Amino acid sequence: xxxQGGHVMVLTYPAQGHINxxxxxxxxxxxxxxxxxxxxxxYTVNFIQSDAVGVEAISDGFDEGGFKQAPSLEAYLESFQAxxxxxxxxxxxxxxxxASPVDCLVYDSIFPWGLSVARxxxxxxxxxxxxxxxxxxxxxxxxxxxxxxPVKQETVPVSMPGLPPLxxxxxxxxxxxxxxxxxxxxxxxxxxxxxxxxxxxFMNSFDALESELVKAMSGLWSVAMIGPMVxxxxxxxxxxxxxxxxxxLWKPTNDECLGWLETKPxxxxxxxxxGSMAEIPVKQVEEIAWGLKESDYHFIWVVKESESGKLPxxxxxxxxxxxxxxxxxxxxxxLAHKAVGCFVTHCGWNSIxxxxxxxVPMVGMPQRVDQPTNAKFVEDVWRAGVxxxxxxxxxxxxxxxEKCIKEIMVGERSEEIKRxxxxxxxxxxxxxxxxGSSDKNTDEFVGVLLKRGK
Ligand code: UDP
Numbered sequence: 001x002x003x004q005g006g007h008v009m010v011l012t013y014p015a016q017g018h019i020n021x022x023x024x025x026x027x028x029x030x031x032x033x034x035x036x037x038x039x040x041x042x043y044t045v046n047f048i049q050s051d052a053v054g055v056e057a058i059s060d061g062f063d064e065g066g067f068k069q070a071p072s073l074e075a076y077l078e079s080f081q082a083x084x085x086x087x088x089x090x091x092x093x094x095x096x097x098x099a100s101p102v103d104c105l106v107y108d109s110i111f112p113w114g115l116s117v118a119r120x121x122x123x124x125x126x127x128x129x130x131x132x133x134x135x136x137x138x139x140x141x142x143x144x145x146x147x148x149x150p151v152k153q154e155t156v157p158v159s160m161p162g163l164p165p166l167x168x169x170x171x172x173x174x175x176x177x178x179x180x181x182x183x184x185x186x187x188x189x190x191x192x193x194x195x196x197x198x199x200x201x202f203m204n205s206f207d208a209l210e211s212e213l214v215k216a217m218s219g220l221w222s223v224a225m226i227g228p229m230v231x232x233x234x235x236x237x238x239x240x241x242x243x244x245x246x247x248x249l250w251k252p253t254n255d256e257c258l259g260w261l262e263t264k265p266x267x268x269x270x271x272x273x274x275g276s277m278a279e280i281p282v283k284q285v286e287e288i289a290w291g292l293k294e295s296d297y298h299f300i301w302v303v304k305e306s307e308s309g310k311l312p313x314x315x316x317x318x319x320x321x322x323x324x325x326x327x328x329x330x331x332x333x334x335l336a337h338k339a340v341g342c343f344v345t346h347c348g349w350n351s352i353x354x355x356x357x358x359x360v361p362m363v364g365m366p367q368r369v370d371q372p373t374n375a376k377f378v379e380d381v382w383r384a385g386v387x388x389x390x391x392x393x394x395x396x397x398x399x400x401x402e403k404c405i406k407e408i409m410v411g412e413r414s415e416e417i418k419r420x421x422x423x424x425x426x427x428x429x430x431x432x433x434x435x436g437s438s439d440k441n442t443d444e445f446v447g448v449l450l451k452r453g454k
Contacts, residue, residue: 006033006034006035006103006104006446006449006450006451006452007034007035007036007037007095007100007101007102007103007104007449008026008029008034008035008036008037008102008103008104008105008106008449009037009039009088009091009092009095009102009104009105009106010022010023010025010026010029010036010037010038010039010105010106010107010128011039011040011058011088011105011106011107011108011111011114012038012039012040012108013108013110013111013130014040014041014043014044014060014066014067015067015249015276015277016247016248016249016275016276016277017130017275017276017277017348017349017350018108018110018130019040019044019048019245019247019249020229020245020247020350021128021130021204021227021229021350022038022106022108022128022130022229023038023048023050023053023245023246023247024229024230024231024245025106025128025202025204025226025229026038026050026052026053027050027052027053027231027239027242027246028226028229028239028442029442029445029446030052030053031052031238031239031242032442032443032446033446033450034446034449034450035054035100036052036053036054037053037054037055037056037095037102038050038053038054038055038056039056039057039058039088039091040055040056040057040058041057041058041059041060041062041063041066041084042057042058042059042060042063043060043062043063043064043065043066044066044247044249045057047247047248047249048246048247049246049247050246053246056091058084058087058088058090058091059083059084059087060076060079060080060083060084061079061080061082061083061084062076062079072183073183073184073187074183074186077110077183077187080111081111081113084111085113085114085116085117088105088114088117089117089120089121092105092117092121092123093121096121102121102123103123103124103449103452104118104123104124104125104126104199104449105117105118105121105123105124105125105126106126106127106128106200106202107125107126107127107128108128108130109127109128109129109130109191109195109201110130110187110191112127112190112191112193112194114127115127115194115197115198124199124200124448124449124452125197125198125199126198126199126200126201126202126445127191127195127198127200127201127202128202128204129191129201129202129203129204130204130349130350131349131370132203132205132210132349132352132370132373132374132377133203133205133210133213133214133217133223133225134162134163134210134213134373134377135172135349135370135373135374136192136203136217137160137161137162137163137213137216137217138160138163138171138172138373139188139189139191139192140192140195140217140220141160141161142175142189142192143189143192143193146160147160147175149175150175150176150177151168151171151175151176152168152176153168156168156171158171161216162212162213162215162216162217163212163213164376164377164380164381166373166376169372169390170372170373170375170376171372171373172368172369172370172372172373173368173369173372174368174369184369195220195221196220196221198221198222199222200222200223200224200445201221201222201223201224202223202224202226203223203224203225203226203227204226204227204228204229204349204350204353205225205227205228205353206225206227206228206427206428206431206432206436206437206438207225207431207437207438208427208430208431208437209356209382209424209427209428209431210225224441224442224444224445225431225437225438225441226438226441226442226445227353227431227432227438228353228354228356228357228428228431228432228438229350229353230332230353230354230357230358230428231243231244231245231332232432234332234336234354234357234358235357235428235429235432235433236429236433238432238433238434238439244330244332244333245332248328248330249276250276250304250305250327250328251327251328252328252329252330253326253327253328253329254329254330254333254334256324256326257300257324257326257329257333257334258333258334258337260300260324261300261334261337261339261340262339264298264339265339266338266339266341267338267339267340267341267409268297268298268339268341269297269298269299269300269337269339269340269341269342270292270295270297270298270299270300270340270341270342270343270344270405270409271299271300271331271334271335271340271342271343271344271360272288272292272299272300272301272302272343272344272345273301273302273329273331273343273344273345273346273351274302274345274346274365274367275345275346275348275350275351276304276348278346278367278368279306279307280307280310280367281395282310283393283395284395284396285303285307285310285311285312286310286312287395287396287397287398287401288301288396288398288401289311289312289315290312290315290398291396291397291398291399291400291401291402291405292323292401292405293315293318293319293322293323294398294399294402295401295402295405295406296322297322297342297405297409298322298323298339299322299323299324300323300324300325300326300329300334300340301323301324301325301326302325302326302327302328302329302331303325303326303327304327304328305327308325308327311325331351331354332354332358335354335355335358335360336358340360341360341361341408341409342360342361342362342363342405342408342409343355343360343361343362343363343385344362344363344365344401344404344405345362345363345364345365346365346366346367346371347362347364347365347366347371347372347374347375347378348371348374349370349374352374352377352378353428355378355384355385355421356382356384356421356424356425356428357424357425357428357429358425359421359422359424359425360421361384361385361408361414361417361418361420361421362378362384362385362386362408362421363385363386363387363388363401363404363405363407363408364378364379364385364386364387364388365387365388365396365401366387375387382420382424383416383417383420384417384420384421384424385408385417385421386404386407386408386413386417387404388400388401388404
């Protein structure tokens with residue numbers, strides 16, 4: 001049997017914020033001549049469509065309902081390791097008996113055991129990190145004992161190489177409360193502990209965005225910044241027809257959103273979304289609702305079906321034509337629309353990269369994990385937005401939200417922030433365009449695999 005070019009198996013965690021960048025990476029690799037296969041769970045496989053990439057199901061041990069069926073995150077990750085590593089191995093074996101044996105496993109770094117699977121088959125192993133490089137480096141420094149836990153008010157601001165001084169509210173929430181999210185904490189520590197053994201560590205980021213970190217990390221691991229993983233159409237058409245991620249775990253209402261946006265003047269609409277996983281306290285939902293109303297701008301607000309019961313009674317009736325509340329949309333299409341002038345975001349890493357890549361100024365309303373650090377960077381390092389401050393109860397009040405939206409739309413710093421957002425859009429495009437920093441890093445990887453595939 002004649003062997004075809006290099007074949008990369010890409011393993012993703014089955015959540016929207018992980019599938020999007022890993023599927024996008026698979027598409028980029030396929031566009032450069034590799035065969036790419038995305039491995040995901042039985043529960044998510046039917047939500048993914050891609051002509052360029054093969055999509056295969058493996059088992060996480062919860063084939064009917066996925067992680068919602070698991071009693072805890074810890075139990076889910078344990079089950080995925082036990083069942084997922086076995087079924088992933090079976091999938092690799094199936095390909096190894098065909099004309100397209102697998103040459104490399106790129107695994108979502110949340111599954112550090114991916115490296116042992118790669119080694120078991122004698123193939124390259126590469127971790128794919130779905131947070132910022134800055135957050136990854138912070139976790140590494142934590143692992144080295146450079147930061148003692150729990151971080152307390154007296155020990156801040158924290159100074160770490162390559163990072164700006166960080167206050168308590170800028171750090172991932174679980175560092176201040178190690179009891180809380182302990183499964184998350186131990187998963188993160190495990191991810192960090194084996195990074196140096198990988199053949200590559202991919203970061204969904206680009207050199208210009210985190211230049212200090214690139215220097216600090218390049219001595220540690222075989223790190224390659226290959227982002228932003230946003231479909232090429234939004235970065236000036238690098239890959240023909242690459243206009244969507246190709247995965248949506250919920251049904252988008254885009255016809256409605258785009259039709260509505262068409263009727264609005266340029267840069268007049270606030271888009272607000274908290275990503276796929278956030279559960280927002282009722283009091284906070286109420287403050288957002290009245291803050292949006294009082295700010296008096298048009299808005300599109302994504303309120304997931306599971307959260308819709310938290311909307312204040314009367315709010316939907318009272319907003320008339322001012323706003324549109326939807327349960328899910330194709331966020332990229334909305335952000336890219338000329339009518340959108342401000343993105344109120346929970347600061348999930350994909351949302352941040354999308355806001356920067358499309359040049360939309362942001363209001364950060366971080367909720368948990370790495371989001372506070374991302375918000376800090378948006379405001380103080382990339383200067384492409386502002387961060388809403390919480391009150392003593394941990395709530396962003398309607399007044400604060402209104403103030404932040406106005407700051408972006410018409411405030412004193414508005415012009416500077418808009419200019420910076422546009423500058424980052426150009427910088428993101430040049431990183432992934434031919435010969436750009438991320439494109440070169442991707443080409444180097446592809447070159448090694450194409451050679452191995454021959
Ligand atoms: N997203 C979307 N429609 C929505 C809300 C979010 O397509 O209505 C996408 C968004 O474009 C991003 C992903 O879902 O790619 C969310 O990832 P992120 O890292 O921002 O947040 P997470 O969901 O992981 O908290």
